[in-house]
Amino acid sequence: MSKAHLILSGVHRHYGTGDTMVRVLEAADLTVQSGELVALVAPSGAGKSTLLHLSGLLESPQGGEVEIIGIKTSQLGDRGRTQLRRSTVGYVYQFHHLLPEFTALENVSMPQLIAGKSPREAEARSMELLDLLGVGPRASHRPAELSGGEQQRVAIARAAANHPKVILADEPTGNLDPETSDLVFAALRSLIKNEGAAALIATHNHDLARRADRIVTLKGGLVVPHIL
Numbered sequence: 001m002s003k004a005h006l007i008l009s010g011v012h013r014h015y016g017t018g019d020t021m022v023r024v025l026e027a028a029d030l031t032v033q034s035g036e037l038v039a040l041v042a043p044s045g046a047g048k049s050t051l052l053h054l055s056g057l058l059e060s061p062q063g064g065e066v067e068i069i070g071i072k073t074s075q076l077g078d079r080g081r082t083q084l085r086r087s088t089v090g091y092v093y094q095f096h097h098l099l100p101e102f103t104a105l106e107n108v109s110m111p112q113l114i115a116g117k118s119p120r121e122a123e124a125r126s127m128e129l130l131d132l133l134g135v136g137p138r139a140s141h142r143p144a145e146l147s148g149g150e151q152q153r154v155a156i157a158r159a160a161a162n163h164p165k166v167i168l169a170d171e172p173t174g175n176l177d178p179e180t181s182d183l184v185f186a187a188l189r190s191l192i193k194n195e196g197a198a199a200l201i202a203t204h205n206h207d208l209a210r211r212a213d214r215i216v217t218l219k220g221g222l223v224v225p226h227i228l
């Protein structure tokens with residue numbers, strides 16, 4: 001049976017006050033199940049990053065509820081939110097932000113060591129992920145020695161290192177050529193299925209969005225189904 005790892009209900013988010021107020025989300029609802037990949041396609045400024053930040057507990061809504069693995073986050077304090085984010089959410093950005101002085105293996109191991117895993121456990125998990133994403137043979141290379149697509153796959157492995165229940169990605173293939181984008185997206189997709197994470201991926205790439213389980217967009221402050 002599928003589980004809803006991420007539920008947004010009646011989420012409201014605006015910025016500023018008075019005349020300069022920007023209402024981004026009015027009463028947004030979204031549910032993402034375990035193993036489900038939802039693509040978020042919307043024009044620039046529509047609120048994609050805002051939706052991802054709210055889903056990843058990097059920002060709080062002014063109204064409504066963000067629920068992760070059944071935990072209602074509006075009831076949590078800052079510390080509780082940070083803990084829940086660290087233990088359940090993995091983020092992939094447009095630019096990989098890998099640490100240049102460390103190898104691929106070390107970059108993927110780092111968040112696991114921080115979370116308290118032993119170096120041996122961390123290395124085993126890192127190799128499992130790098131293999132799954134097709135970059136196992138590059139484990140001992142530093143980011144500068146990797147292609148853009150390889151770097152991005154290492155960044156995806158790093159985001160998945162601590163078994164996140166929710167994977168959020170903001171234009172994960174935004175700086176890659178079409179062929180490499182395909183490869184990276186396919187790797188991300190198989191990772192999500194394999195790990196049973198719920199994924200929300202903002203992308204301008206319609207070809208990739210069509211390969212998601214579902215596509216949504218933002219209209220009038222709501223999350224609505226979208227067909228490309």
Ligand SMILES: Nc1ncnc2c1ncn2[C@@H]1O[C@H](COP(=O)(O)OP(=O)(O)OP(=O)(O)O)[C@@H](O)[C@H]1O
Nearest residue numbers: 015016022024042043044045046047048049050051
């Ligand atoms: N911290 C903030 N303060 C004020 N306004 C903000 C803030 N963050 C976002 N906004 C506004 O909210 C709206 C949505 O922004 P958001 O970054 O979520 O859009 P987006 O769809 O991700 O855009 P893009 O595709 O260009 O990255 C925009 O009008 C933006 O100017």
